[in-house]
Every structure is written in structure tokens, then in C-alpha cells.
Amino acid sequence: MATDWEVVIGLEVHVQLATQSKIFSWSSAAFGADPNASTDPICLGMPGTLPVLNRAAVESAVRLGMAAGCHIRTRCRFARKHYFYPDLPKGFQISQFDEPICEGGAIKFRLRGEPRSIRLVRIHMEEDAGKNVHAAGGVSFVDYNRAGVPLCEIVSEPDVRSAEEAAEYVRAVRTLVRYLGIGDGNMEEGSLRCDANVSLRPRGTEKFGTKTEIKNMNSFKNVRDAIEHEVKRQATLLDRGERIIQETRLWDAARGVTQAMRSKEQAHDYRYFPEPDLPPLVVSEEQQAKLRASLPELPEDRFARYSGPAGLSAQDAGVLAAEREIADYFDAVVAAGAPAKRAANWVINDVLGRVGDPRRLGAGDVPVPAAALAELVTLVEDNTLSGKLAKDVFAKMWTERRRAKEIVAAEGLAQVSDGGELEEACRRVIAAHPEEAARFSSTPKLMGFFVGAVMKETGGKGNPKAVNEILRKLLA
Amino acid sequence: MEARGASALSIAEGVRSGKLRAREVTEQFLDRVARLDGGLGCYLLVDAEGARRRADAVDAAVKNGSDPGPLAGVPLGIKDIFCTKGVETTCASKILRGFVPPYESTVTARLAAAGAVALGKLNMDEFAMGSSTENSSVKPARNPWSTAHVPGGSSGGSAAATAASLCTGAIGTDTGGSIRQPASLCGVVGMKPTYGRVSRYGVIAFASSLDHPGPFGRTVEDTAALLEVMAGADPLDATSIPAPVGAYRQAARAGREGGSALKGVRLGMPAEYFQPGMDTEVEAAVRAAIEELRAAGATVVPVSLPNTKYAIATYYLICTAEASSNLARYDGVKYGYRTGEARSLEELYTRTRGEGFGAEPKRRIMLGAYVLRAGYYEAYYGKALRARRKIADDFAAAFAQCDAIVTPTSPVPAFKLGERMADPLQMYLADIFTVAPDLAGIPAISQPCGFTKAGLPIGLQTIGPALGEEICFRVAGAYESRTDWHTRLPPEVA
Numbered sequence: 004m005a006t007d008w009e010v011v012i013g014l015e016v017h018v019q020l021a022t023q024s025k026i027f028s029w030s031s032a033a034f035g036a037d038p039n040a041s042t043d044p045i046c047l048g049m050p051g052t053l054p055v056l057n058r059a060a061v062e063s064a065v066r067l068g069m070a071a072g073c074h075i076r077t078r079c080r081f082a083r084k085h086y087f088y089p090d091l092p093k094g095f096q097i098s099q100f101d102e103p104i105c106e107g108g109a110i111k112f113r114l115r116g117e118p119r120s121i122r123l124v125r126i127h128m129e130e131d132a133g134k135n136v137h138a139a140g141g142v143s144f145v146d147y148n149r150a151g152v153p154l155c156e157i158v159s160e161p162d163v164r165s166a167e168e169a170a171e172y173v174r175a176v177r178t179l180v181r182y183l184g185i186g187d188g189n190m191e192e193g194s195l196r197c198d199a200n201v202s203l204r205p206r207g208t209e210k211f212g213t214k215t216e217i218k219n220m221n222s223f224k225n226v227r228d229a230i231e232h233e234v235k236r237q238a239t240l241l242d243r244g245e246r247i248i249q250e251t252r253l254w255d256a257a258r259g260v261t262q263a264m265r266s267k268e269q270a271h272d273y274r275y276f277p278e279p280d281l282p283p284l285v286v287s288e289e290q291q292a293k294l295r296a297s298l299p300e301l302p303e304d305r306f307a308r309y310s311g312p313a314g315l316s317a318q319d320a321g322v323l324a325a326e327r328e329i330a331d332y333f334d335a336v337v338a339a340g341a342p343a344k345r346a347a348n349w350v351i352n353d354v355l356g357r358v359g360d361p362r363r364l365g366a367g368d369v370p371v372p373a374a375a376l377a378e379l380v381t382l383v384e385d386n387t388l389s390g391k392l393a394k395d396v397f398a399k400m401w402t403e404r405r406r407a408k409e410i411v412a413a414e415g416l417a418q419v420s421d422g423g424e425l426e427e428a429c430r431r432v433i434a435a436h437p438e439e440a441a442r443f444s445s446t447p448k449l450m451g452f453f454v455g456a457v458m459k460e461t462g463g464k465g466n467p468k469a470v471n472e473i474l475r476k477l478l479a
Numbered sequence: 480m481e482a483r484g485a486s487a488l489s490i491a492e493g494v495r496s497g498k499l500r501a502r503e504v505t506e507q508f509l510d511r512v513a514r515l516d517g518g519l520g521c522y523l524l525v526d527a528e529g530a531r532r533r534a535d536a537v538d539a540a541v542k543n544g545s546d547p548g549p550l551a552g553v554p555l556g557i558k559d560i561f562c563t564k565g566v567e568t569t570c571a572s573k574i575l576r577g578f579v580p581p582y583e584s585t586v587t588a589r590l591a592a593a594g595a596v597a598l599g600k601l602n603m604d605e606f607a608m609g610s611s612t613e614n615s616s617v618k619p620a621r622n623p624w625s626t627a628h629v630p631g632g633s634s635g636g637s638a639a640a641t642a643a644s645l646c647t648g649a650i651g652t653d654t655g656g657s658i659r660q661p662a663s664l665c666g667v668v669g670m671k672p673t674y675g676r677v678s679r680y681g682v683i684a685f686a687s688s689l690d691h692p693g694p695f696g697r698t699v700e701d702t703a704a705l706l707e708v709m710a711g712a713d714p715l716d717a718t719s720i721p722a723p724v725g726a727y728r729q730a731a732r733a734g735r736e737g738g739s740a741l742k743g744v745r746l747g748m749p750a751e752y753f754q755p756g757m758d759t760e761v762e763a764a765v766r767a768a769i770e771e772l773r774a775a776g777a778t779v780v781p782v783s784l785p786n787t788k789y790a791i792a793t794y795y796l797i798c799t800a801e802a803s804s805n806l807a808r809y810d811g812v813k814y815g816y817r818t819g820e821a822r823s824l825e826e827l828y829t830r831t832r833g834e835g836f837g838a839e840p841k842r843r844i845m846l847g848a849y850v851l852r853a854g855y856y857e858a859y860y861g862k863a864l865r866a867r868r869k870i871a872d873d874f875a876a877a878f879a880q881c882d883a884i885v886t887p888t889s890p891v892p893a894f895k896l897g898e899r900m901a902d903p904l905q906m907y908l909a910d911i912f913t914v915a916p917d918l919a920g921i922p923a924i925s926q927p928c929g930f931t932k933a934g935l936p937i938g939l940q941t942i943g944p945a946l947g948e949e950i951c952f953r954v955a956g957a958y959e960s961r962t963d964w965h966t967r968l969p970p971e972v973a
Contacts, residue, residue: 044582048808050575050683051562051584055717083804085851087828094807145812274851276860279687279801281717 008203008238011211012163012230014121016176018155019131019194020063021186025151026130027054027097032153034192038136038146046130046151048092053280056081060153061104063185064128065286065294067155068105070179070301071123078285079104081128081278086271089145090133098156100275103127104284110159111303112175114168116317121172122160129154149193161200161211166230170223173197178302181362182327190222197226201233203241212237213247217261219254229254233261305330313343322351328365329355332373339377342384349376353397370401379407387411389418392463418466422473425457425465429473432456443478450474482507484968487553487647487701491594494552497541501534501552505596508554512598512645518972520612520620521640523559525599526566530554533596540594548594550708556646558637559600560607561587561692562681570683571615572605574835575815584681585713586650586692593708598646602636606806607657607685608839609633610909613900616837621896622665623969624935628893631661631909634695638665641695642969648705649695654686655794656889656913658693659925663888663938666927666964668702668955669695673946674920675720677706678713684805686798689917698965699734699926699955703727706948722946730949734775734956741775741957744950747782747881752912758891764929764937765887768958772885775957782877782884786869787915791907793870794914796850796863803847806840842903871919878944883954886912888925888938916942924951927964936964 025032028045045052068075082100105126112119131154133147157176163169177188177195188195202214217233220226232254237247251270252261300308302324309320309330323333329350336346354371358364371379379397382388388396388411396410403410411417432453433440443449450471457470480490480499493499509527516522540547562568562580569575587597604614612620612635620635622628623643630639634651638661641649651658653671662669670693677692684690694709696702707728712721734740748769753762773779811817811831818830836844850859877884890911899905916923921944928939939958943951959965 044580047813049562049580049582049814050568050570050578050808051560051580051679051681052582053680053716053718055715085804085807087807087810089810089812089824092808092813094810095804272853274804274848274853276800276804276851276856279718280684 005242007206008241009206010164010166010234011161011202011204012165012169013161013200014159014163014169014172015198015200016157016173017196018067018157018176018180018186018188020060020153020155021194022057022059022063022153024057026057026060026128026153028151030151032151034194036148038144039148041148042150046092047147048094054097054278056281056284057153060128061284061286062294063153063183064104064126064155065291066183066298067180067185068108068126069295069298070183071105071108071110071126071157073105073108073123073126075105075286075291076102077287077291078102078283080283081281082275083278084273084275086273088132089143090135090147090150092133092147092150096129096132097278097281098129099127104286110157110172110175110179112171113306113317113321114171119168119171121162124158124160126155126157129156161202166227166234169199169230170227173226174223175302178325182299182302184327193221196221199226199230201230201237202247203234203237212241213249215247215249215261216251217254218251218264225254225256228256228259229261232259236261299327302327309347313337315343315347319347319351322355323347326361328362332364332369335373336377336380339374341377341380345380345384346377349380349397353394357401370404371397375400375406382407382411386466387417389463389465389467392416392418416464418464422469425461425469426473426477428457428460428465429470429477432460433477440478453478480504480507482511483644483971484697484966485644485647486697487550488698488704490647491549491551491553491704494537494541494594495547499552501537501541501596502531504552505530505534505554505598508598508646515643515971516645518621518626519623519639519643519645520618521556521602521636521643521645523569523571523600523602523617523636524567526597529566530596530598533591537594537596548592549704550590551594553595553648554598554646555590555595556599556601556637556640556649557587557597558603558634558649558651560603560652560683561650562683563587563597563600566600568600568683570606571603571617572835572837572840573616573816574809574832578815580681582681585678585715586682586709589708590650590705595708601634601640601649603651604633604635604839605837606683606802606840607633607652607654608802608843610656610660610906611894611896611899612636612661613896614837614839619896622893622935624666625893625933626972627895628935629664629896631664631889631893633657633661634669635661637695638662638667638669641665641667641697643971644968647697648701650692650705650709651695652682652685653691653693653913653917654689654798655917656910658691658695659888659913659923659938659940660909662695662925663940664893664936666930666936666967666969667695667697668699668924668926668965669693670702670706670924670948670951671916671922672706672710672948673720673922675716675718676922676946676948677709678711678716678719680713680715684801686801687805688801689794689798691917699924699952699959700728700731702924703731703952720946725946725949727948727952730952731956734953734958735960738774739776740960741772741777741954744777744883744954745881746772746777746779746954747877747884748779749782749784749787749877749884749886751784751787752886757887760931761887761890761892761937765885765939768928768939769885771961772954772958775961777954780881782880784870784873784877784915786866786873789866790870790915790918791911793863793866794910794918795846795907796859797867797918799843799847800850800860801847802840803844803851806836806844809835811835839903867918870915874915874919874921874942874944883947883950884942885954886940886942888912888940892931892933892935892937912940921945922948922951924955926955926959928958928962929964930967
């Protein structure tokens with residue numbers, strides 16, 4: 004019988020921090036400038052230049068560490084990591100080695116509804132490298148715009164047990180980064196990057212198998228596909244009694260395979276040593292307390308609140324908590340008086356359906372602001388507007404940027420609950436359908452037919468509950 | 480004005496008072512350089528146009544009544560390790576040939592703002608690695624007192640140019656002795672301040688934790704005046720010290736106050752710096768100098784610096800490790816020298832670096848890469864850091880018993896060109912009395928204290944505690960006021 008292999012995955016996620024300037028110099032850290040336009044003598048590693056640490060990058064790293072429950076060092080230091088590559092201007096990267104700024108902690112998320120907690124080894128700060136650009140004719144260029152952009156590297160314990168879980172972990176990191184407002188976590192643009200260490204072991208055993216490191220996965224789908232492929236590749240080899248070679252493999256998304264890049268023997272000796280140009284970094288207890296106070300309510304706390312006290316389904320709570328902007332918008336709708344469940348339905352089915360990128364909800368120019376949506380929900384709640392018409396009103400609100408009350412008043416859409424008027428309409432409908440009225444006592448299902456006819460008669464404005472009661476009385 | 484032997488401050492005073500014109504002074508010095516530098520090899524680049532432009536700006540300031548700065552019109556030489564905007568900066572290395580920095584070092588910017596007139600870029604050992612300026616990729620510099628002898632190094636061009644009045648003062652860097660040892664060998668004053676006292680921004684790195692920029696002068700007060708302008712915190716150097724800059728000129732002058740100038744000052748004499756076998760002429764001159772300081776009112780106490788014996792080994796572990804890292808950026812991709820033919824990235828690197836670096840940088844890159852390799856960090860670099868701490872602790876303990884420490888600067892006077900090139904270890908020992916203050920990051924000054932029978936200068940070193948530049952200047956000022964070694968001029972050979 005084939006061995007039952009357990010998948011063991013550890014992840015290294017690089018997050019670009021969206022600071023204004025670079026981690027050690029003044030040029031812009033923004034994405035998208037013309038090649039080499041966002042550079043300065045320091046990030047280009049010119050002779051005699053020195054790094055000066057960007058405090059905003061430190062604050063982002065500390066907040067990320069706090070959000071992940073890490074221990075934050077009050078004193079840490081930077082180290083030089085050496086290797087030669089054209090996109091690395093100094094021949095070394097300023098990183099952290101033996102004294103990272105954050106240690107321990109965990110990333111929490113749910114996998115198919117089950118809560119998961121992946122422990123972290125550390126989070127450290129470092130500078131990004133530039134980019135080599137290979138043009139036609141064997142010519143290569145280097146673009147140093149990215150060189151010196153601040154990065155946090157988040158290193159997990161080997162706690163991840165499937166490709167699907169790996170993708171969800173990376174998604175949870177992105178959610179956290181976006182909640183904290185410290186980066187945009189865009190895998191396609193490379194502001195969030197992920198390497199995976201993958202190995203297999205017979206289920207029930209402790210000892211780790213030989214691992215491979217998978218690189219070049221630039222979407223959540225890539226993470227999942229690449230690891231799935233690698234797991235199959237390793238299982239096939241092990242089932243055949245072959246050995247896994249410890250090596251770095253690149254994911255080729257077009258061909259759907261991983262390919263060997265370099266073996267352990269070819270691995271770099273990075274010759275780490277403490278960066279002499281930067282004094283030790285001190286983050287005092289006072290500074291830590293201040294940063295801790297600046298943390299927003301975190302994704303998993305919001306999920307717990309929505310699925311607990313607010314009484315939403317796990318599914319809905321998950322959708323609402325997925326982005327800080329959605330959750331903030333939802334909270335504002337509820338704060339403005341809408342019941343949580345109804346607010347959730349509107350946000351999930353109508354708002355998210357129309358808004359495109361949900362982060363637009365935080366921008367302040369949403370066609371239907373939270374208070375306006377709450378007003379619409381309230382109109383339905385107090386029977387001023389029928390649920391059916393409310394959908395039309397919402398569509399108008401979105402396209403015309405008008406308030407619900409204004410639309411309802413201008414177009415006479417207010418629900419009719421007045422007994423006399425409705426009774427008149429009911430009588431007319433019954434009179435027009437004598438045959439169905441006669442059969443009603445033996446076929447109560449006909450109630451639906453009558454309600455529908457009355458709603459048509461009232462142009463959809465009849466309060467269905469009141470119509471029901473009147474019809475029941477008249478047809479009895 | 481007689482340019483030969485003129486002090487920086489006499490020129491500044493003349494220019495500030497309108498008695499001298501900066502442009503005329505500049506022309507005189509440019510003329511001296513043109514006539515005399517051929518035999519000395521001090522200058523790698525003469526920036527005549529830039530010097531005239533700066534001099535004219537100083538004269539214009541004097542003319543319209545604005546303050547031209549404390550160093551108005553002072554002709555300075557700049558070691559080619561300081562980046563100068565728009566002016567080629569090579570560190571005397573082939574690998575940086577053609578490199579024109581788009582930025583200015585903090586030190587040269589401050590000196591220019593104070594009215595100094597930079598004449599050009601001075602010769603040095605390649606990447607400041609050496610003790611004789613023979614490791615320059617361009618040409619060796621020579622000692623003005625005897626052109627068969629080396630001027631010391633690595634700031635040999637700075638010391639020789641100051642001694643020969645090819646500038647009235649200069650700036651250099653001291654990593655293991657590279658200011659003080661050439662100052663000693665050329666008979667001028669050289670000051671290495673506290674680590675972080677002077678910004679390293681724009682100073683091409685050799686060993687980052689050991690590189691100390693500092694001044695050279697004909698007199699102690701000239702040197703103090705230059706340091707006052709150079710020193711101070713810099714937002715571009717995270718290791719610079721925020722403490723206020725001391726009154727160095729005043730300290731240098733305080734030392735002139737006759738027989739009681741050093742009253743109450745305790746001078747430590749470390750036995751480890753007066754060992755049997757040292758050059759007898761050097762030993763005699765330094766002992767006589769210490770007697771002179773005693774006559775100026777100082778008391779002399781024995782102190783011990785027992786870990787000095789580890790200084791050279793410690794220094795070469797740390798400086799090679801840091802050098803191998805700092806020199807990694809010279810890869811032919813971005814600036815400077817690139818090999819003519821390379822068919823692969825690997826070849827671009829190996830050929831560029833193989834052709835661009837001289838023997839000494841290559842030796843240190845290899846030693847440093849070895850020191851830092853995985854698994855050996857603790858055995859070498861880690862151990863060197865601990866020894867470094869012990870050496871610093873030695874000084875701290877000694878300064879509990881004394882205010883300053885006096886020693887020879889160099890165990891020997893200038894040696895002949897070629898004499899030590901075949902044996903790197905002999906060359907490394909030239910720094911035996913100067914490396915420890917670099918490792919401890921504390922200030923030290925060298926000044927002339929005599930000549931050998933052959934007419935070669937001998938240097939006295941005064942070491943102070945951290946941020947104790949003032950006591951160094953005070954002691955040196957007192958000695959200078961009681962002797963006339965600093966007034967002697969080397970021969971002129973056109």
C-alpha cells in the first residue's frame with residue numbers, strides 16, 4: 004500500500020511597506036515611475052553614501068508584529084547579507100539576521116470554516132532589490148526604482164499542511180497588511196511575494212523530510228497550484244523510493260511545473276555581519292505603547308464579533324471581515340440604525356456587487372454612503388418601502404447618487420398600508436376573479452395568486468402583510 | 480605673502496581683513512603645484528578652474544561685506560576618498576576611474592561653506608589600504624624631506640602636500656593610522672577625531688566602523704580650525720555624534736600659556752608603546768618630547784594598555800571583513816571601470832574586479848570573505864569584536880588615571896620606497912602604535928617632535944578619551960609653543 008504522506012509547508016512572505024520614501028533614503032517608494040526615476044545616490048549604493056533608517060518603515064513593521072501577536076524587541080539591529088547580482092546595487096542587502104525586530108506570534112484565519120493559527124518564527128525588516136529587465140537581442144537593463152523599498156519578511160513555522168491552506172495563509176497576511184494600512188499586498192505587482200518550503204513525511208511521524216524551496220508564485224492561485232504540483236512531484240518520487248534533492252525550484256505558471264534553479268551545494272554563503280553604518284534600532288516601551296494603541300480592530304476579531312454577537316452566518320461574517328473597508332462600511336451602516344442581518348445582506352448582495360474593488364468603500368465618494376444605505380434599510384424596516392421596490396430604489400441611489408427618501412417621495416413609491424385603500428384594491432381583484440375566489444376555501448395556495456394580483460393593482464406599493472390579512476378576511 | 484610655509488589661519492586672517500586676495504593666494508598655490516608636484520606625486524587631479532571659482536566667490540564676499548567664513552581663501556588638498564560633486568573621485572583605484580559623483584561629501588561641503596578653496600584631489604593608497612601610498616594605482620607619492628622615502632599612508636598625498644606647501648592644510652581619513660602615520664613621517668600635524676565626530680557621508684568606505692575623517696595642518700591651531708568646521712552631527716550619517724563641537728582652536732591656544740600651560744594635566748605613558756627594539760632615534764625624540772611636556776607643567780604617570788598586543792590582529796580581522804563587504808559594490812554594472820569583454824554575468828564580475836582592483840584590495844577582500852564565511856563568524860569576526868571591546872576598556876581604565884596618553888606615532892621614521900612592498904606583514908606593522916585608538920574610536924593627534932640624523936621627521940602621538948579632542952589640542956599646542964620643529968621646511972626640488 005502507498006504511504007500516506009503528510010504535507011509540511013513553511014512560508015516566507017515578503018510584504019512591501021507603502022511608506023513615502025525608501026527604507027534608507029529619500030527617493031519615492033511608490034510603484035510605477037519611469038525606470039530609474041525613483042532613485043538617489045544612497046539606494047543606488049554609490050560610493051561613500053550611507054543608509055539612514057526611515058522611522059515610518061519601523062512603525063509599520065512594529066504594528067504588523069503587534070497585529071500578529073509577536074514579541075517586539077526594544078533593541079534590534081541590521082545586518083548585511085552578501086551576494087552578487089546586478090539588481091543589488093551594493094553587493095549586499097541590508098536585512099536583519101540574529102536580531103529581528105519581531106519574534107514569535109501567529110497568523111490566524113479560517114480554512115473551510117475551521118479556525119487555523121500558523122505560528123511565526125519572526126518578522127524582520129530589509130530593503131528590496133531592483134529589477135533586471137531582459138530585452139530582445141540578449142540585452143539586459145536594470146531598473147533600481149524598487150531598490151530600497153522597505154520590506155517585511157514574515158517567516159512561518161512549518162505549520163501549514165496543504166496547498167489550499169498555504170494560499171489562505173497568504174491571503175490572511177494580505178488582509179492583515181491591508182487592515183493595518185501598511186501596504187497594498189498586491190501579488191501581481193509584487194508588493195506581496197511568497198516563497199514556500201515544501202516537504203513530505205509519512206503521516207504520524209515527527210522527523211521532517213527533505214524540503215524544496217518554491218519561488219516565483221505571483222498570485223494566490225499560483226501559490227496553490229505550485230505547491231499542489233510540488234507535493235505530487237515529491238510524493239511520486241518518494242513512492243518510487245527515490246530521494247528528494249534539497250534545492251530551490253521555480254514555478255513556471257505557463258507550463259504548470261516547478262523547475263530546479265539551484266541546489267544546496269550552489270547555495271550562497273551570505274557572509275552576514277552587523278551593519279556598521281546603522282546604530283542598533285531602539286523601539287522604546289513608550290513608542291510600543293503608542294503604536295499598540297494605533298492598531299485597528301483586526302480581521303479575526305471582527306469576524307468573531309460578526310459571527311457572534313451580531314448573529315451573522317460564518318459565511319457572511321467572513322465576507323464582511325475580508326477587507327477593512329467593507330467591515331468599516333458595514334459597521335457604519337449598523338451604527339446608523341440598520342439591523343445587522345439586513346445591513347449584511349444589502350452590503351454583500353448589493354453594495355459589493357456594484358462597487359468593484361471593495362477598497363473603494365473607504366474612499367469617501369461611494370455613490371451610496373453607509374448612512375444612505377441605513378436610511379434605505381430603515382424605510383424597509385418600518386414598512387414605508389417594500390423589499391422589492393427597495394432594490395429599484397437602491398439601483399437609482401447608486402446611479403443617481405440620490406437619497407432613498409427623496410426617490411421614494413418623488414416617485415410615490417411609499418408602501419400603502421392604509422386599510423381602506425388596500426381593501427378597495429382587494430375587493431376589485433376578488434371581483435375580477437370570481438372563479439378563483441370560489442375555489443379559495445379548498446385551495447388555500449391561491450393566496451399567492453391574489454397577493455400577486457393586488458400588488459400588481461397597487462403598483463407594488465401594497466404592504467404584503469396587510470394585503471394578506473385583508474384578503475384572508477374578505478375571502479373567508 | 481610667502482606661500483611656502485604659510486599657515487592656513489594666517490591666510491584666512493589676511494583674506495578676511497582684505498590684506499590678501501583669495502584669488503592671488505590660489506594662483507600662488509596652483510603655481511607651486513604645477514612646478515613642484517611632479518617630483519612628489521601628491522595630486523591625482525588639480526581642479527584649477529573650480530579653485531579659482533571658489534576663490535573669486537570668497538573675494539566677492541569680502542568685497543561686499545558679507546562673512547567669507549573662518550577658512551576664507553585657505554587652499555586645501557582633498558584626499559581622493561572624499562566625493563566631490565562634478566569632480567572625478569577614484570580612491571586612487573582603477574576600478575573607480577572616471578567616476579564623477581553627483582553629490583558632495585558632508586566634510587568638503589562644510590569646508591567650502593567656510594570659505595576654504597579646494598585645489599584638487601590628493602594621492603593615497605588604493606581604497607586607503609596601505610601605509611606608504613605605494614598602493615596608489617596611479618603613482619606613488621614621495622616624502623618631501625627625502626623623495627627616496629615614502630610619505631606614509633594611506634593619506635600620504637595629504638601629508639606630503641601639506642609638508643611641501645602644495646596646500647596649507649588637507650583632509651584625510653584614518654582607519655588604522657592613515658592620518659597620523661603619514662603626518663608623522665612628513666613632519667606635519669594630523670588629527671584623528673572621535674569616531675562619529677566627523678560625518679562619513681560621501682567618504683568612500685574602506686572599513687565603516689573604523690573610518691575616521693580628519694584634518695592635516697602645518698600647525699596645531701590650523702588643524703584645530705579645520706576640525707571645528709568639519710565636525711558635528713550630520714543627518715546623513717546615522718553614526719555621527721549629536722554632541723556639540725568643542726572649542727578646538729581655543730584649546731590649541733590655551734596650550735601656549737608658558738610654563739604652566741599643562742598645569743594639572745596628567746599624561747599617561749604606556750609601557751607597551753616603549754618596547755625594546757624600537758628605533759632609538761624615535762624613542763629618544765619622543766622621550767625628550769615628554770620631558771618638554773613635563774616642563775610645561777604636566778605630570779607623567781605610567782599606565783598600562785595590556786591588550787595592545789592584540790590590536791594589529793584584531794584590526795586586520797575587522798577591517799578586512801568590512802572592506803570585503805564595502806568593496807562588493809564595484810562590479811562594473813553601475814559606474815567606474817567595466818571590463819571590455821565579458822560573455823556572461825559571472826565573467827563581467829570576475830574580469831571587472833580582477834582587472835580593476837590592485838593587489839592590496841584583492842588581498843583584503845579575500846581575507847575578509849574568509850573571515851565572514853558561514854560557521855566561522857564567531858571564531859574570527861566575533862572574537863575580534865570582543866578583543867576590540869577589551870582594547871577600548873584598556874583605554875577607559877587608563878583614562879581613569881590620566882587625562883591624555885603620549886606615545887610615538889610610528890615606531891620608525893619614513894622608510895624607502897619599495898622597502899616593505901614585498902612583505903605585507905612588515906607594512907601592516909607600520910600602524911602598530913596607531914591602530915588601537917581607531918579600534919577604540921578615541922581621538923589622537925600626531926605632531927612633529929624631532930628629526931633623525933638623516934633629516935627625517937619623527938612624530939609624537941597624544942591620545943585623548945572619547946570626545947576629548949580638546950585635551951589633545953591643548954597638549955599638542957603646549958608642545959608646539961615650546962619647540963620649533965613645525966617651523967622647519969623641507970627642501971624644494973623643482
